[in-house]
Amino acid sequence: MSKRLQGIITPIIAVLLGIIVGTIIMLVSGYNPISAYNALWNGAFGEVYYFGEVVRQVTPYILAGLAVAFAFRVGLFNIGVEGQFIVGWLAAVWVGTSFDLPKIIHLPLAIIAATVAGALWAYIPGLLKARLRVHEVIVTIMLNYTALHVSNYLIKNVLTNHKDRTGMIKESASLRSDWLQSITDYSRLHWGIIIAVICCFIMWFLLERTTKGFELRAVGFNQDAAQYAGMNVNRTIILSMVISGAFAGLAGAMDGLGTFGYVTVKSGFTGVGFDGIAIALLGGNTALGVFFSAILFGALKVGALNMPLEAGVPNELVDIIIALIVFFVASSYIIRVVLNRFGKKDVK
C-alpha cells in the first residue's frame, strides 16, 4: 500500500474506531446510539443556525490546528497553543476596547495585536529551546497556566475595575457581520472564517513553496543534516515557534473580535488549544488536512450540544470520542502494521 494512501486511510480508520468505541460506551451505559448520532447530526447541520455555529467554531479550530501543525512540521510540540490563544484573545479585546479609530485601521490593528501577543508568548519557549535546549513541551505547559493567571489578573485589575468581564469591543474592531448573522438565522458567524482559510493557504505556501519553508521542514526531518547543509537551526526553531504562536494568537482574536466581543476571567482553559492538537494530528499536520479535521471537530463540538436535548445523552460523549481519535491516530503504528498485513495477503 502506498504511503500516500496510508496517510489518508489511517486517520479515517482512527475516526471510525473512535466512533465505534463511543458507540460501545453508549450501549454499556444504557443510551441509544442511533438517536444520539441523529441528534449530533441535527445539531450540526439540521438547521442553518446550527450550520452557522459550526462554521463559527471551525474558525478558531483551523487556526489552533495550524499552530500545532506548523510547530510539528519543524519537529516541535507546541502544547502552549492554549496559552497563546488566551494572550491573543486578551490583546485583541484590549485594543478593541481602548481605541477609537476608523474600522480600516482599528480592525487590522486589533488582529495584529493578537498575532503579535501570541507570537511573543511562543517566542519564550522557542528561545529557550534554541539557546538552552530546554524541552518546549514543559515550558509551553507552564506558560499556559502563567497566561491564564496573568490574563485573569489583567482583566480584573487593568482592563476593568475588579469585574469579571470587559465591556464590548468598539464596533470598528468587530469581525461581526449583520449579513452573515442574518443568513444563518442569527448565529454568531463572523468574517473570521475567511482569515482562517487564508491562513491555511499561507501555511501551505510558506512550507511548500518558499526557501524558508524548505529550511523549516528540513530542520523538522533532521536537525543535524540541516545544520550540516548550512542552515541556521536555532533561528529556524525560534521562527517556527513564533509563527505557530502567531496562528494561535490569531485564533484568540477570532473569539475576542468575532464570537464574543469581550473577554472574561476564566476559571480554567477554553480547550481550543488542546483540541488544536487533536485537529493537527488528525489532519496529518498539513494545511488541507487541518482544514478538514477542523470541520469534523467543529461539527462534533457544536452538534454535541444538541445531544442532551434531543437524545438525553451527555455532550461529554463527544469529548470522549475526540480523545479516542487522538489515541488511535497516535497509535497509528499498530494500524499501519495491521494494514500492511492485509496488504501483503492481497499480493499473494
Add this chain to the structure above:
Amino acid sequence: MSLMEILIIVVPSTLLWAAPLIFTALGGIFSERSGVVNIGLEGLMLIGAFTSIVFNLTFVGTFGNATPWVALIVAMAAGALFSLIHAVAAITFRADHTVSGVAINLLAAGLCMFLVKQMYGKGETAIISKGFNKIDIPVLKDIPIIGKIFFQDTYWTSFLAIIVAIFAWYIIFKTPFGLRLRSVGEHPMAADTMGINVTKMRYLGVIISGALGGIGGAIYAQSIANNFSHATISGQGFMALAAMIFGKWNPLGALGAGIFFGFAQSISIIGSSLPFLKDIPNVYLLIAPYVLTILALTGFIGRAEAPKADGTHYIKGGR
C-alpha cells in the same frame, strides 16, 4: 498577629495542599524514570478524584469513618487501571508519549463528566459527608511549639505523603527494582543486554504512576474539594508535573517542591488574612510554581535534566 499564630495557620494549610501534589509528582517520577513521559498526570488525578467521590458517596453507609481510606485504595486501583491505556499506547503501540498523555487528559475529563451526568443527572456530585478530617497526631501534638505548628489541626494524608516520598526515594535509589527502573529510563538497550525486561519495567513504571496519581486525585477530592465537578481538578496534575521537574526527578526533590508549591497555593487562598502578604497581588503566587519550573529548566536554579531515554521508544534490534 505573632509569628507563631501565622505558622499555626500556614503550616497545616501548606501540608494540606502539598499532599496531592507530592503523591502525583511521585507517580510522575516512577513513570519518567522508566523512560515514559507522563503528561497524563492531570487525567490520572481526575480519575482518582472521580472514583473516590463516587465510592465515598455510594458506600459511606457501609464503611462509616473508614470510607475515605477505602475510597483512597479504590481510587488507586482505578488510576492504575486507567494508566494502562497510556502504557499500551506509549509502549506497545509506540505512540508519541506526549500525544498519548494529552489524550489521557482529554479522555479522563470527558469520561468522568459523562459518567457523573449519567449517574447523577447533573454536572456535579453531592458533597461527601465523610472526608479526611483535621486531626491532632497523638503524642507528637504535645511537643512544645513544634507540636502546635506541625501536629495539631492537620491531616493524616499530609504525613502519609511525606512517608511515601521517603519510601519512594529508597525504592528508586536503594533497591534492585529501582536500579532496573532507572537503567531502563537511561539506556534501555544496555539494560536489555543485561537481561532486564524493558517493556515490563516500563509498564510497571506507568502503572505505579497511575496508582499514585489516583491517590493524589482522591486526596485532593476528599480533603479540599469534597465533591466532583468539571472544575475539581484544574491544573493540579500539571502542577505536580512541575513539582516533579523542579524536584529534578528525585522523590525527595519532589517532596520539597510539592511542599513549596503547596505553600504558594495555600498562600494564594489564605494570604489575604495574613499581615505582610495581603499587599502582594495574588497573581504572583498563582504563577510562582510555573515560572520557577521554567527557571529551573533553564538552569538558573540548578539545571534539571530528564532521564536520558525519557520519551523514546525501545525497539528491539533498533540502533
